[in-house]
């Protein structure tokens with residue numbers, strides 16, 4: 001099925017979720033506290049690393065080769081992983097032991113990533129439209145929508161935070177730089193159309209099966225995980241509403257390990 005999806009309209013539709021009062025309050029607490037800014041940047045780095053690895057998730061070279069700019073996207077996600085962790089280490093060395101973040105078990109990147117991936121996998125299976133290519137495309141789309149909304153909201157909160165100007169400037173610069181590249185990633189639905197047009201002649205059976213499953217994918221298979229992903233980060237931001245308890249929990253994760 002051909003998918004008509006207006007990414008800009010979907011972003012505008014989902015953006016108000018991050019305007020909920022508790023999410024706003026959480027963002028403000030995050031952006032004003034060096035401990036949480038370090039934690040957030042390191043969590044982002046972890047999530048971006050998984051985004052980089054996900055490019056290999058298609059596991060089908062004939063079709064992966066049809067997806068435009070895939071190596072570029074992989075390279076950019078790797079850059080995001082590195083730039084965020086470098087900024088965190090430079091700005092907040094007190095929460096690193098050498099290169100290693102002190103509270104790795106509390107980071108949100110992997111928890112969030114796996115939650116959205118697995119819920120989406122379950123949903124596609126239940127709908128009878130699961131394939132690893134379908135999971136890759138819809139989950140990647142969801143992450144990219146979420147990233148644009150969340151990173152923008154955090155950058156805005158940091159811009160007006162009481163952090164020292166040099167810290168604020170570096171954090172905003174890193175996030176804005178990433179956002180610029182992420183805007184190109186959200187076009188994943190365009191890849192859907194290009195893949196559907198793949199000439200079938202010389203394809204392997206495996207690739208043909210993936211294209212058959214792709215043809216079954218519907219518009220809501222992109223929209224639903226995107227909303228799921230945004231709602232997941234809204235709950236994540238709400239955790240900063242109780243900064244004392246959340247910080248204690250993060251610090252306790254090191255002692256428990």
Ligand SMILES: [Fe+2]
Pocket residue numbers: 048051076077080147178182
């Ligand atoms: Fe990224």
Ligand SMILES: [Fe+2]
Pocket residue numbers: 051077144147182185
């Ligand atoms: Fe991306």
